[in-house]
Amino acid sequence: MFSARRRIRERDRAAQTARRGLAAATVDAAELSEADAILDIQGLKTTFHSDEGTVHAVDDIDLVVRRGRTTCIVGESGSGKSATARSILQVVDNPGLIEGGRILFRAEPNGPVRDLAALKSQGDAIRSIRGREIGIIFQEPMSALSPVHTIGNQISEVLELHSDLSPAQIRERVIDELNNVGIPRADERVDAFTFQLSGGMRQRAMIAMALIARPALLIADEPTTALDVTTQAQILDLLGELKSELSMTMIFITHDLGVVAEIADDVVVMRHGKVVETGPVDQIFHDPQHDYTKELLASLPQRSAPLGEPEDDGADRPRATPPPEPATAVEVVSDPARTLRHEEASARSLLRIRDLRMEFDAVSGNMFGRRRKEKIVAVNGVDLDITEGATLGLVGESGCGKTTLGRCVMRAYDPTGGELLYDDGSGAVDLASLSQKQLLPYRRQVRMVFQDPYGSLNPRMTVRQVIGEPLRVAGLAKGSELDDRVEAMLERVGLKRSMASRYPHAFSGGERQRIGIARALITAPKLVIADEAVSALDVSVRTQILELLADLQDELGLTYLFISHDLSVVERICDRVAVMYYGNLVEEGPAERLFANPQHGYTRALLSAVPVADPRLRGTRERIVYRPDEDESEEESAA
Amino acid sequence: SEDEAPNPFDGNGADVKESPMLTERVDAGELPELAERLPATPMEVEVMDGPAQYGGTLNRAQTDVGDAGALTAFASVGLLEWNWDSDGYLPSLAEEFTKNETNTEFTFVLREGLRWSDGEPFTSADLQFTVDDVLRNETTIPSAPFWFSDGDARPTVEVPDERTVIFRYTQPFALFEKYMCHPAVSNQFLKPKHYLEQFHPTYTDQAEVDAATAAAGFDSWDQYFGDRDNWWTNPERPVLGAYQVVSAANAQSGTANLERNPYFWKVDPDGRQLPFIDQIQVQVLAQDALDLRAANGDLNFQGNYLGYNSAQVYLQNAADRGYEMLRWKNDATLLSLCLNLSSTDDVLRELFLEVDFRAALSHAIDREDLNATLLGGLGDVRQPLATENSDYYVEGTGQRFIEFDLDTANSLLDGLGLTRGADGVRLRPDGQPLALVVLYVDSTAGVPTADAFTMVQRYWGEIGVTLSLRPVDPTLYAELRSANDFDISGTTVPGDDFDLEPVWFIPTGANSHSGPAYGQWYASNGAEGMEPPAEILALMDNWDLLRGAATDEERLDAGRAIVTQHDENVYAIGLLGLPFQPVIVTNDVRGVRDDEPKLSFYYGREGITKPEQISFQPA
Amino acid sequence: MLRFTIHRILHVIPTLIIISVISFFIIQLPPGDFLTTQVAALEAQGESIDPAQLDALRVRYGIDDPFWIQYWKWISNILLHGDFGLSFQFQRPVIDLITERLPLTILLGVATLLFTWAIALPAGIYSAIKQHSAADYTISVVGFIALAVPNFLAALVLAYIGFAYFGQSVGGLFSPEYVNAPWSLAKVGDLLEHLWIPVLVIGLAGTAGIIRTMRANMLDELYKPYVTTARAKGLPEGRNIRKYPLRIALNPFISTVGWSIPSIFDGEVIVATVLALGTTGPLLLAALKSQDMFLAGGIILIIAVLTVVGTLISDLLLAAVDPRVRFGKA
Amino acid sequence: MTSQTQLPPAAPKPADPTGTGTADNLDTETGRSRSEVTSAPQWKLIWWRFRRHRLAMIGMVILVMLYVVALFAGFFAPFNTTSYSGQHAYQPPQIPHFSFSEGFYVHPTTGATDPETLAPVFTEDTSQMVHLGFFVEGDPYRLLGVIDANVHFFGPEDPGERWYALGADRGGGDLLSKIIYGSQISLSIGLVGVAISLLLGLILGGISGYFGGAVDTVLQRIIELFMSIPTLPLWLGLAAAVPPQWGPMQTYLMITVILSLVGWTSLARVIRGRLLQTRGEDYVLAARLDGVPTGRIIFRHMLPSFSSHIIATVSLAVPAMILSETSLSFLGLGLRAPAVSWGVLLQNAQSVNVVATAPWLILPGVAVVLAVVAFNFVGDGLRDSADPYGKRS
Numbered sequence A: 001m002f003s004a005r006r007r008i009r010e011r012d013r014a015a016q017t018a019r020r021g022l023a024a025a026t027v028d029a030a031e032l033s034e035a036d037a038i039l040d041i042q043g044l045k046t047t048f049h050s051d052e053g054t055v056h057a058v059d060d061i062d063l064v065v066r067r068g069r070t071t072c073i074v075g076e077s078g079s080g081k082s083a084t085a086r087s088i089l090q091v092v093d094n095p096g097l098i099e100g101g102r103i104l105f106r107a108e109p110n111g112p113v114r115d116l117a118a119l120k121s122q123g124d125a126i127r128s129i130r131g132r133e134i135g136i137i138f139q140e141p142m143s144a145l146s147p148v149h150t151i152g153n154q155i156s157e158v159l160e161l162h163s164d165l166s167p168a169q170i171r172e173r174v175i176d177e178l179n180n181v182g183i184p185r186a187d188e189r190v191d192a193f194t195f196q197l198s199g200g201m202r203q204r205a206m207i208a209m210a211l212i213a214r215p216a217l218l219i220a221d222e223p224t225t226a227l228d229v230t231t232q233a234q235i236l237d238l239l240g241e242l243k244s245e246l247s248m249t250m251i252f253i254t255h256d257l258g259v260v261a262e263i264a265d266d267v268v269v270m271r272h273g274k275v276v277e278t279g280p281v282d283q284i285f286h287d288p289q290h291d292y293t294k295e296l297l298a299s300l301p302q303r304s305a306p307l308g309e310p311e312d313d314g315a316d317r318p319r320a321t322p323p324p325e326p327a328t329a330v331e332v333v334s335d336p337a338r339t340l341r342h343e344e345a346s347a348r349s350l351l352r353i354r355d356l357r358m359e360f361d362a363v364s365g366n367m368f369g370r371r372r373k374e375k376i377v378a379v380n381g382v383d384l385d386i387t388e389g390a391t392l393g394l395v396g397e398s399g400c401g402k403t404t405l406g407r408c409v410m411r412a413y414d415p416t417g418g419e420l421l422y423d424d425g426s427g428a429v430d431l432a433s434l435s436q437k438q439l440l441p442y443r444r445q446v447r448m449v450f451q452d453p454y455g456s457l458n459p460r461m462t463v464r465q466v467i468g469e470p471l472r473v474a475g476l477a478k479g480s481e482l483d484d485r486v487e488a489m490l491e492r493v494g495l496k497r498s499m500a501s502r503y504p505h506a507f508s509g510g511e512r513q514r515i516g517i518a519r520a521l522i523t524a525p526k527l528v529i530a531d532e533a534v535s536a537l538d539v540s541v542r543t544q545i546l547e548l549l550a551d552l553q554d555e556l557g558l559t560y561l562f563i564s565h566d567l568s569v570v571e572r573i574c575d576r577v578a579v580m581y582y583g584n585l586v587e588e589g590p591a592e593r594l595f596a597n598p599q600h601g602y603t604r605a606l607l608s609a610v611p612v613a614d615p616r617l618r619g620t621r622e623r624i625v626y627r628p629d630e631d632e633s634e635e636e637s638a639a
Numbered sequence B: 001s002e003d004e005a006p007n008p009f010d011g012n013g014a015d016v017k018e019s020p021m022l023t024e025r026v027d028a029g030e031l032p033e034l035a036e037r038l039p040a041t042p043m044e045v046e047v048m049d050g051p052a053q054y055g056g057t058l059n060r061a062q063t064d065v066g067d068a069g070a071l072t073a074f075a076s077v078g079l080l081e082w083n084w085d086s087d088g089y090l091p092s093l094a095e096e097f098t099k100n101e102t103n104t105e106f107t108f109v110l111r112e113g114l115r116w117s118d119g120e121p122f123t124s125a126d127l128q129f130t131v132d133d134v135l136r137n138e139t140t141i142p143s144a145p146f147w148f149s150d151g152d153a154r155p156t157v158e159v160p161d162e163r164t165v166i167f168r169y170t171q172p173f174a175l176f177e178k179y180m181c182h183p184a185v186s187n188q189f190l191k192p193k194h195y196l197e198q199f200h201p202t203y204t205d206q207a208e209v210d211a212a213t214a215a216a217g218f219d220s221w222d223q224y225f226g227d228r229d230n231w232w233t234n235p236e237r238p239v240l241g242a243y244q245v246v247s248a249a250n251a252q253s254g255t256a257n258l259e260r261n262p263y264f265w266k267v268d269p270d271g272r273q274l275p276f277i278d279q280i281q282v283q284v285l286a287q288d289a290l291d292l293r294a295a296n297g298d299l300n301f302q303g304n305y306l307g308y309n310s311a312q313v314y315l316q317n318a319a320d321r322g323y324e325m326l327r328w329k330n331d332a333t334l335l336s337l338c339l340n341l342s343s344t345d346d347v348l349r350e351l352f353l354e355v356d357f358r359a360a361l362s363h364a365i366d367r368e369d370l371n372a373t374l375l376g377g378l379g380d381v382r383q384p385l386a387t388e389n390s391d392y393y394v395e396g397t398g399q400r401f402i403e404f405d406l407d408t409a410n411s412l413l414d415g416l417g418l419t420r421g422a423d424g425v426r427l428r429p430d431g432q433p434l435a436l437v438v439l440y441v442d443s444t445a446g447v448p449t450a451d452a453f454t455m456v457q458r459y460w461g462e463i464g465v466t467l468s469l470r471p472v473d474p475t476l477y478a479e480l481r482s483a484n485d486f487d488i489s490g491t492t493v494p495g496d497d498f499d500l501e502p503v504w505f506i507p508t509g510a511n512s513h514s515g516p517a518y519g520q521w522y523a524s525n526g527a528e529g530m531e532p533p534a535e536i537l538a539l540m541d542n543w544d545l546l547r548g549a550a551t552d553e554e555r556l557d558a559g560r561a562i563v564t565q566h567d568e569n570v571y572a573i574g575l576l577g578l579p580f581q582p583v584i585v586t587n588d589v590r591g592v593r594d595d596e597p598k599l600s601f602y603y604g605r606e607g608i609t610k611p612e613q614i615s616f617q618p619a
Numbered sequence C: 001m002l003r004f005t006i007h008r009i010l011h012v013i014p015t016l017i018i019i020s021v022i023s024f025f026i027i028q029l030p031p032g033d034f035l036t037t038q039v040a041a042l043e044a045q046g047e048s049i050d051p052a053q054l055d056a057l058r059v060r061y062g063i064d065d066p067f068w069i070q071y072w073k074w075i076s077n078i079l080l081h082g083d084f085g086l087s088f089q090f091q092r093p094v095i096d097l098i099t100e101r102l103p104l105t106i107l108l109g110v111a112t113l114l115f116t117w118a119i120a121l122p123a124g125i126y127s128a129i130k131q132h133s134a135a136d137y138t139i140s141v142v143g144f145i146a147l148a149v150p151n152f153l154a155a156l157v158l159a160y161i162g163f164a165y166f167g168q169s170v171g172g173l174f175s176p177e178y179v180n181a182p183w184s185l186a187k188v189g190d191l192l193e194h195l196w197i198p199v200l201v202i203g204l205a206g207t208a209g210i211i212r213t214m215r216a217n218m219l220d221e222l223y224k225p226y227v228t229t230a231r232a233k234g235l236p237e238g239r240n241i242r243k244y245p246l247r248i249a250l251n252p253f254i255s256t257v258g259w260s261i262p263s264i265f266d267g268e269v270i271v272a273t274v275l276a277l278g279t280t281g282p283l284l285l286a287a288l289k290s291q292d293m294f295l296a297g298g299i300i301l302i303i304a305v306l307t308v309v310g311t312l313i314s315d316l317l318l319a320a321v322d323p324r325v326r327f328g329k330a
Numbered sequence D: 001m002t003s004q005t006q007l008p009p010a011a012p013k014p015a016d017p018t019g020t021g022t023a024d025n026l027d028t029e030t031g032r033s034r035s036e037v038t039s040a041p042q043w044k045l046i047w048w049r050f051r052r053h054r055l056a057m058i059g060m061v062i063l064v065m066l067y068v069v070a071l072f073a074g075f076f077a078p079f080n081t082t083s084y085s086g087q088h089a090y091q092p093p094q095i096p097h098f099s100f101s102e103g104f105y106v107h108p109t110t111g112a113t114d115p116e117t118l119a120p121v122f123t124e125d126t127s128q129m130v131h132l133g134f135f136v137e138g139d140p141y142r143l144l145g146v147i148d149a150n151v152h153f154f155g156p157e158d159p160g161e162r163w164y165a166l167g168a169d170r171g172g173g174d175l176l177s178k179i180i181y182g183s184q185i186s187l188s189i190g191l192v193g194v195a196i197s198l199l200l201g202l203i204l205g206g207i208s209g210y211f212g213g214a215v216d217t218v219l220q221r222i223i224e225l226f227m228s229i230p231t232l233p234l235w236l237g238l239a240a241a242v243p244p245q246w247g248p249m250q251t252y253l254m255i256t257v258i259l260s261l262v263g264w265t266s267l268a269r270v271i272r273g274r275l276l277q278t279r280g281e282d283y284v285l286a287a288r289l290d291g292v293p294t295g296r297i298i299f300r301h302m303l304p305s306f307s308s309h310i311i312a313t314v315s316l317a318v319p320a321m322i323l324s325e326t327s328l329s330f331l332g333l334g335l336r337a338p339a340v341s342w343g344v345l346l347q348n349a350q351s352v353n354v355v356a357t358a359p360w361l362i363l364p365g366v367a368v369v370l371a372v373v374a375f376n377f378v379g380d381g382l383r384d385s386a387d388p389y390g391k392r393s
């Protein structure tokens, strides 16, 4: 639509107004609370004016980010982390408003200091900073990308805006960057649409987008939640490289204290819209001051024994609670974990998966070009038994087919082959062969928590409606009884009753995830397929949720298929663990055995990549890289 | 730009005998001299407003692309034509006209040296061609038109020499002379043989004709022939009239251009070739746009297509926009209600056939109120019959049963035994409520029909007769009528010239307004339809007398008998007629009659003022 | 895509056959036939035709043949010889009548369409972006009024204003002096002078609809997270809106845009009739009213084909702009 | 059995200590207390937001007024549609005067047509007064079709007098009364058509888009078929095909219904297109996995996301239907006088004569505009308040 010339002209004009705008927002460098700060947030207040009232998401916080360092923000889900991040770039969602405070930003060392909060949110000035000087990775990559543009198109846009490279060069850079973030076959994937990518790939695409212009400051809002540990490690490595090479500063929002321990220089702990504690990572982990921080560390699910490492003496473990005696963190955290484990007492299999195959027709090539039709074998002959009342963990690399497997079980996809023998005691039924109508009674028994909480919540329905829907359609409850049950469920997943009439978009990522969980659990099901059900939750909430799951398991004999990247969680709650690799089940066994003594090379590689939640152990472990013997392409593809 | 345009009236003194436009062509060698173009004895036409000058373009408009009315008005031709008063013929193309005593043989002698617009001579051979190869040809005219039938056969023609033509009928045809004057009929006898024979298989090889037909996209030769013969759409067809279409109003432009016929055979008393105006432009417009153009003074001389209801707007703007609105007479049309005397409902038919019933309905109408409301009191209130302007007029007719008199109406109805029910509605003899439906085409062009009938509905409600309105579109209207499926037909009835179009007065066909089933019976010689009662038979007999009268006397007597019978019986109940027909003439046009003649189809509408003699005032 | 296209085109054939039958049937629905309307027209002038003559003509025109025979004659002539038959009313080949009017029809249709879209799309987008602003309200209200005023009344009033205050000659697309003149700069100018009333009347009436739907669809997309993402890249707001939400908000238009093609052909019959524009619309109306079977049938058939083609174009366009549709399981 | 068990209640949680991150108690955007808001079902939330949408409320009030007036047309109209005064044809509007001693009044006029100019001339007799008042007795009418009454909201106190608030038509009838009576047809029949089209569009578009595949192909061809039938011949054909004993109202109703049977296509196509896009969304899958029946998935889960488009389409279809009556009359079909509707009244206004000499006869057009604008404001309000992302006005 626009000629390149015109675009350049327009850009020059915009640059001018941007300069003017920036000049107006410049403040004296002395105002910075610390000289080496790249970002100095002073008294920031961000508020959502919604139907049910004013939500003070960010409530007068001060925060300093020092140049060249990585500042991790941790905190309770819904504590305003994302809101803070978005406020910095003035991209708070409607109806959010930055109501006060300053956001001082100094792009270059000794450069001018600008107050970003003083810039017009749609002006050229803030635009010249967005993407170029501050890059942001949004929390939910699934929805954050346009459904009708290729990822390559969306990523290269950043360079079109902020560089003078030619289109060919841009494309090359984009492919490079996609490679860097570990997207296989990047030269083809660059032309893929978001719905053709797995969750992890989308997240990586989002990361590539934020990084490609090499911003001075990167804000990463839970950038690795959808990634398996190996990929996560790869991403963290990449970020680490950039940090040292380009002295990139990073604000890293995460729930994974292991990641924090791994990469953070400084840590900010938030709760209820306020900063409760800040400090260097070591101090936070080993000498937490605030009760909430302590609580957070206490609920840390800790892998009992990192592979190939001697059992810790415990002295160096992060101190969780004030108790003076050096109780090992292992003990502290494993206490609740033990209760979650179940002995394989009742040996009856609730679900027996036999030779399950799922193939997708993938279409590549552009619309007028020749179509190459190929089959992606996402699940390749998997056999798996899920014991009633037990928890089966399913782990594996991003894109290996976990979600697909789960969805096949749900009959969200019609499996290409195989059987799904479901037996709730009244005889085995092959779910794979039932019609949608015949499946209806099982819909209440087999439930799923979606990997992408945002996408799985209908944006036009209030949370009350979303959660209540399965009960309502089954005719199990209605009217005020239904409302009661919905609100009770909300409370049980740690949300407030008052949130019931909000729409899904008005929640934080973690809150949405809990809504998804609530929806899955409200029918009191028998089998729950939890696809990354707790990835977006902070440890304390996560513990609460896991406890809830355990409680329900005790009370109702629930069975879980727990898909996760977070091995510590898997280890903590799963009785058995299955490992998938490129659609194949490579290893399966009791959790303890598997973690203690992994057989398959890939499992070993996976375990070696798990970050340990102790900054002092950073870099002490050796990472195993798995190289399959056959030189397979990433996904097996049959033409 | 007006200053720069060449003055079309240059070199235009009284000594100039032909239009400068033609002189130029003569000078260029394209045309022979005037003397060679004119016949030996050109027809002389009195000029109303002389001395006139040549030149100019006259603008007109119409709403219907296919209507050749502009030609019948401005370029009509016939062997005969109406005289100035439209009550008798003038020899026109024919120098002499004689008929035998029994009205069966009509002899015409053509002027000498007449030429078609392409310069070819016009002779009796053309007439013979027309009659033998077109009018009598079963392919081109499958069924003989009314004006060309001789009982169940068709008349013949004989051409003893180049200039003499004799039409022969076996039965007397008293209306032949009138039809020969009727501009829409007379021209149909004049077809250019030299041009049309190439499309006629009698003269040209059938295969050749078929090939040409197919190439032009027609299915059969007669269609193509008809197309080529259409003087309104085919500019190539030679004509005899004052103007010739040079570009047709095709769908794309919606405008037709007419240009003077260089061989036109009429002159003014000074021997100057007519017409004076060189060109006529006819634009096809919607009614509203046409009204606005008229009100803007864009139309130079126009009566047809102007609505009475826009007359106020015309008058408002006349002074400003440089025109005058004349009030011409209309052809005595009157909005009326025709009861279906051949209704299939036996009870209703019996009732309708009672003169008392019709009289009661007529008496119940408050025509003064109707007039005041719809026409501001200016309308024409009478029964639909021939008026003073017609030969058939009978002293004292037209006013019977006309006064508003509810008492009389009620007592007449009571007398018929139509008692009132509980709700005041009268009951038919079979005990059903007396409910009638009037079928009509909604129109606001004249007296607004819906308004008028709504008022009648109220009036009749007073005497216990329920009337419902059923507006339909014209086609359905025609269809329902010929299916004999209506109670009352609401229609405008022309009074004066009912002999040329008897459908309103005598049921001669299934399209009759007052007795289609009788009409069918008449047309099929009793084979179909419903046998009429004696009084209708009497009407039909008189009609046969009129048509077949040997003398004018006999014809007029029969016609007057019909009028009298209608007067006594109010077969059609008259409501209201328009006071006049607006005609617009811009101030620069001279020669338009100021005696307010009739604007009537039968007299060629505006043609009644002999438009070849009108002219533009010198600038 | 190619296969999809071919597939779609093959589907079109049975549709067209059915449509042609239905159209032909509908045309014959009204009672009576062309001759009856002729009679009615003549009668209105004071003439009458002998019923016997009518019957003879009916046989000649084949009007009395059974429906299927008439249909077969009609359609086979079209298919085999490209012969659309003869207009009863004009006694000219239908195809000539249509082609004569085609240039002006297309000119008017395209001009109005462009006018409408050029006004409505930006207005709709603007009023979505500035939701609840004075501009939003103004655009809405003006749009509604344009929508609510009957077209022909607007045409009439505008024409009257043109007449009363500017002394402008009304009707047609040309002044009388230019109608039959060869094309020249002055004639083009004259055309433009006349074009504005119909374009304004028809165009404005159409804008409201597009503005409303555009606004609504834009508002749906405007606050989606992917728009924020694009904003965070530093994309200028205008470009952001054009590239992301607009692209998706346009879908409903794209899925119906093909239908503007037939509407170019027969759109706004009434305004065209009131203003006496030489387009196919009034021709169709006249043909239908006078039951000029082949003329009406020909125009309707062309419109039907255009509709089908338009749908096809829309489908292909939608698939082209929306990968979800393209790669969907449909 | 177990699947029916309710979840055990959670252990009570300590109340949120700080209260941040939640709403303040009074300060809610809908002006309701928080507890009310949080327990309100969705439709109530929408309604509350709607209440705050100023234009929508204005539109709503206008609509309600229009419908009340239509319902009690006899009461609000000063005269019957059949009452007229011949000498007052084309009487221009008479604006009531007011004085404290006399109340509302106008001077009576006598009309006559000037034979020269043909213009109706009205001479006002300033020595006389027609007193106007509220709740006066006048033409009899039947309230709601059952109760005989003759009290009129406002009109001449003496039933024999005439007063033309908006002028008189060419038959000397009161235009205001006709507009009021006309609203009965114009505000009802069109809606029937809209409703039918909407229903068909939603259902068939929904099915086509949700199921895709062969169902879609077949439905798409059908849509194409319907779409290709030009309405014009259909109108003409149908108008002629209706049984002759039907009144204009019935005929018009039938034409409307049949037109709407044909007119659903474009909505169906849009819906289908959107459904095709939406059906791949996770939340649709989630609904399916919730065991939601297909119909409910389509209508409760998927359609709301294009409610904007639907609302816009519907609020645009309403004026189209009101006006189509006018167009139909223009084509010589549909309603015709003596039936009274806005379309018929406008049809009467459709002449140069009226525009030039009696422009007040165009006033029914103002009624149409008012209704259309009101419908669309309400539509907008609905859209905005159903929009979860929506800005607050």
Ligand SMILES: Nc1ncnc2c1ncn2[C@@H]1O[C@H](COP(=O)(O)OP(=O)(O)OP(=O)(O)O)[C@@H](O)[C@H]1O
Residues within 6 Å of the ligand: A196, A197, A198, A199, A200, A201, A226, A227, A228, A360, A361, A362, A376, A377, A378, A397, A398, A399, A400, A401, A402, A403, A404, A405, A451, A635
């Ligand atoms: N609808 C689809 N069409 C085509 N390919 C698909 C589709 N869904 C998934 N895939 C492909 O199947 C493979 C497995 O995807 P899946 O979503 O099951 O991965 P995953 O293990 O859940 O990964 P992650 O941890 O990143 O969520 C991926 O290569 C993905 O690209």
Ligand SMILES: Nc1ncnc2c1ncn2[C@@H]1O[C@H](COP(=O)(O)OP(=O)(O)OP(=O)(O)O)[C@@H](O)[C@H]1O
Residues within 6 Å of the ligand: A048, A049, A050, A055, A056, A057, A058, A076, A077, A078, A079, A080, A081, A082, A083, A084, A093, A094, A095, A096, A139, A505, A506, A507, A508, A509, A510, A511, A536, A538, D021
């Ligand atoms: N549009 C909105 N309307 C009302 N409240 C909102 C809206 N968006 C977010 N909130 C609220 O603002 C608070 C902060 O949200 P934010 O997204 O910053 O949390 P977070 O710290 O990123 O949490 P998480 O770790 O779960 O992503 C939450 O309580 C959330 O419910």
Ligand SMILES: [Mg+2]
Residues within 6 Å of the ligand: A081, A082, A083, A139, A221, A508, A509, A510
């Ligand atoms: Mg967040």
Ligand SMILES: [Mg+2]
Residues within 6 Å of the ligand: A198, A199, A399, A402, A403, A404, A451, A531
């Ligand atoms: Mg997954």
